[in-house]
Every structure is written in C-alpha cells, then in structure tokens.
Amino acid sequence: MAPPSGAPALSAAAREEIRGLAGLYEQRQSALLPALFVAQREAGYLTPSALAGVADALDLPLSEVTSVASFYSLLYLEPVGRHVIQCCTNLSCMLNGCGAVMQRFRDRLGIPPGATTPDGRFTLRTAECLAACEEAPAVIIDEDRWARVTPEGVDGLLARYP
C-alpha cells in the first residue's frame, strides 16, 4: 500500500532496517513493534504516512498496523516533545513523594500530564511502575532513568535536556 501522496514515506534506510528485523522471526508480523519504533524514531511520532510505510514494509494491512500501534503507551500517534518525561506515579513512588515531584514538573512546564510544552521541548507523562522502586521516586527522561528525584532537583534535571 502506497503512503498518502504528498507525505514522505519511510526512508530507504528505515525500510532496510525493518526488513532486517523481520528476518529475526519465523513470522514477519513479530517485527511490527520494533518496526514501529524505527518509524517513530525517524518521523518523531507515528504519522499516517509512517504507519503506511510500516504496513508496506512488512506487507501487513494498515488497519492492523494502526490497531497494534494504538494499543501501546510508548508508541505515539500524536506529536510529542523533543524530550519525553515519564514520571512514575505507582505505589512505591507514591509512598516516597512522587506527587510533589509531578507537581513541580507541572508547575515548571506549565502543562498537565499528557501535554506538550508550546515550544515543543517537553512532553510530560505519568508512568506506571518502572521497576525501579529502590530508587523511588523514579523518573525516565528519554532513555535515562533518574533515581530518588526530589522537587528541588526538577530544575536541574530539566536543564539537562535542551
């Protein structure tokens, strides 16, 4: 299936990478989640043309690709900021003050969880247990995990992600 006209399809390199991923599995649909991350990395989020490009590269129906993509919280069907903050709000972090940490993120960024700052720098999200409870409150920014985050530490953390 060709991507909608006018929208950029996946790059040749991305298509090549996806074909390589498909080779790791007995059935090519198994490569769908990793392939969606390849497309997301390239397009910033899963645009309609990125989804179509993945469907085309794996020879899967676009409806199936979209359905799967919409199920998982780390696959983005809407634009996200340059940096994504995942602030754990589950029990162990709650018992260690994550509420105040989340409040500080909200105050500093001026957005509620789920939103992106107007300058496109940060998306703030709640996260469920990150399996880092000995480091509670735990926060993941992009691919970095931060331990024992305090409200006072929030400014310093944000400054690391221009």
Next chain:
Amino acid sequence: MPESILLKWTRDGAFRDLEGYRRAGGYRAAESVARGEVSSDQLIEWLVQSGLRGKGGAGFPTGQKWKFIPRAAPVKYVVVNADEGEPGTFKDRTLIEGCPHLLIEGIVLAAMGIGARKAYVYLRKEFYKGRRLLDEALAQARSAGLVGEGIFGSDRAVEIVVHSGAGAYIAGEESALLESLEGRRALPRLRPPFPAPAGLYQQPTLLHNVETLCHIPAVIALGPEQYKALGPPALFSVSGAVVRPGVYEAPLGVTLRSLIFEYAGGLRPGRRFVAAFPGGSSSAILIEANLDVKMDYDTLRQAGTMLGSAAVIVIDDAADMVEIIARTVEFYRDESCGKCTPCREGTIWITQIFDRILHGRGRVEDLALLESVAAGMTGTCFCPLGESVPPSLVASLRHFRGEYERHIAPTAVYASEAAHGH
C-alpha cells in the same frame, strides 16, 4: 543472613563482562550440559528435586513445566518474560542490569534442556539500560561461541533474540506476551491450550520469568539438595516506606518482619508500620498482626494472600490507605486491555466510587457497593489482571474500614468505630 547465590553476581558490576563472569565460574553449568556431562533428563530431574518454582507470580514448579514440553516436537521455543511490571517488583531489572550473562546462561540451559534452538527475550521497553547491557553481553557470548551455532564446541545451537515491548503492563501476562511477541495487541489468549503444547507461533514453548532462569545455573553448580537446603533461595523486592529499599536474597519462608525490619532496615524514624503488600499490588495486603507470617507460597495462600512476584511494598502511618487502594485500582483500570467486561467495567466503576469518596462526595452505601463490585470481579475475569483488583480492596475494607468511613462522613459515628472503642 545466608550466603548469596544470585545477588552475588550483580554486585559491583564485576561480572557484567564475559571474562569476569567466566573467571568466577560462569557458563560452567551450560558447558557441562552442552558437552553431555549432564544430560537433559538429568537436568530436568534436578530441577524437580531442587524445588525451584516460577518467580513471575504463579509459582509453578519449574521441572514440571519442562516435562510438559512435548519431546518429539521438531520446533520448540524458549520465551523469557522480562516484561517486569508488577508494581513493587524490580528483581528482574536488577539481575539483567547487574549480570546479563547469568540470564543468558539460564536461557542456554533451558533451551538445551527442552531441545529448543531459539529463544526470545521479551524485554520491557523502559529497560533501556538493560537492553544495552543485554545486547552487549549477547554479542560477547556469541563471539565466544557460547550462543549461536555449535555452542561450547558441541553440535548444539541456541540462538537468542532480544525483543523490546512497547509499553503495556498486560504484556507481562504470559499469553498476552505471546500475542505481543507475534506483533499483535497484547490481549490474553483463551487457555487451554497452554504455552507448553502451543505457545509462540502455536509451537511448544517454555515460558519463564528472568529470575527463574537465573536460578538454574546455581541448581546445577550446587546440586539440587544443597540448593534446596538454602531455602530454597528467593529474591524479594522490598520498597515503599522503608529505610533501605532494595532487592534482598533470603530463604523462602523468611518472615515478613525480618524482610522489613532486618533486611530493609525498618521504617523511617518516628513512623509506624501499617500494612504491606507481600507479593506486588495484586496480592492482598497484610497488617501488623501478620508480620510473623512466613513468606512462602503455601503459608501466604493460607493467610488469604499470595507470594506473587515476592514484591513487598511497605505502607506506614504517613500514608492514606484509601488513597493507596484507589491508586492501585486506577493502575489496573488504565492497564486493563478491555477484552472482558468484569475487568474493563469493574475497574472503572470502582475508581468512580473511590473518586467520590476521596472528594467528599462518598455515600455510606458505597462501601457495600465496593464489596459488591469486587465480588462481581472475583473469578469472572478473563485473565489475572482483573482478578488482581479485589484482594487488596476487600482486605482494606476489612482492616481499614474506619479510614473509609472517615472519608465518607468525618463527623458520623460508625458501628466499626464503636466496636473498636473509639
């Protein structure tokens, strides 16, 4: 505290590197099986004798699970559940980040034990560091001939593929994990068939939690009797309102009191123990009267709760029990896959009730309503996710009814308070 057989590998990162791991005796167990010094039959028998049980939550005996894999099947798989997401559980992440070779050796042993040539590790997407370390360790093991074709100079082959998830708690449920690994929405499958006869791609599949696999080299190194005599050993994730949260290795059957007050250093100064989840947020909470309970499968079941993933979450008197339970139900609501009605609707109804209770709009009849919805979800959900909601909700209504009542009508005098002589 007894000598460590698992956590010793994770200290200082000294065994992250292949050389360090091998120098300390790593991969010797896999080598002895690859070279035929220990047969697959012998290995399975040792696992049975060792008393090793699955560490992902269900506690199924490991040796028995291996026996369920049809021997003659031409294609079989090992699938590793590294989608650690049960609130309060962080032992698998500790093992993967601390010593990825220990997991790789466990996978190689499992594959040889059941005659599988391929293994998939379903790793939580959020384990970015774990993914990097596991990829590096796999590359080392591959170039040293310990993973891939002709491992340890034998004619055996074990290929390992690491597969990252995409953010879904339900993918940690074994049949949903297989769906997700096949590239679909992580919806649980109807069982039977169980994964042993028809798992990944409908082929026989041995599905294990990370920690379970990490125990196997020790069973071989120590022998099943000596291994079993150590408890058998288990990893406990202790977190929440304790001084030293962390993963602790202790014999199965250690008391809850010892885990909290000795291993994890007790509560913070001036704080009082109120309750604890013994096995992740899916297990019914225990109270002070239960502190001397032995943390093993059968004792906890008799106490009306479960060992689950052995994740102890400690709640002190600074916390509001109603908020704690409300948060756990919200979690299950958000993570429900929506496939079955009791879980999808029940979690929504319960969070709506909690919402009004916590916002001063609770009604006296809400407590009976909560009990009724919990009863409606018990034994009726398609998979364990929905079934995880009632245990703690019901236990909290039994032990902390007064806290609920104070939220609903702070000034009223309730029967439960009168009974407690307040």
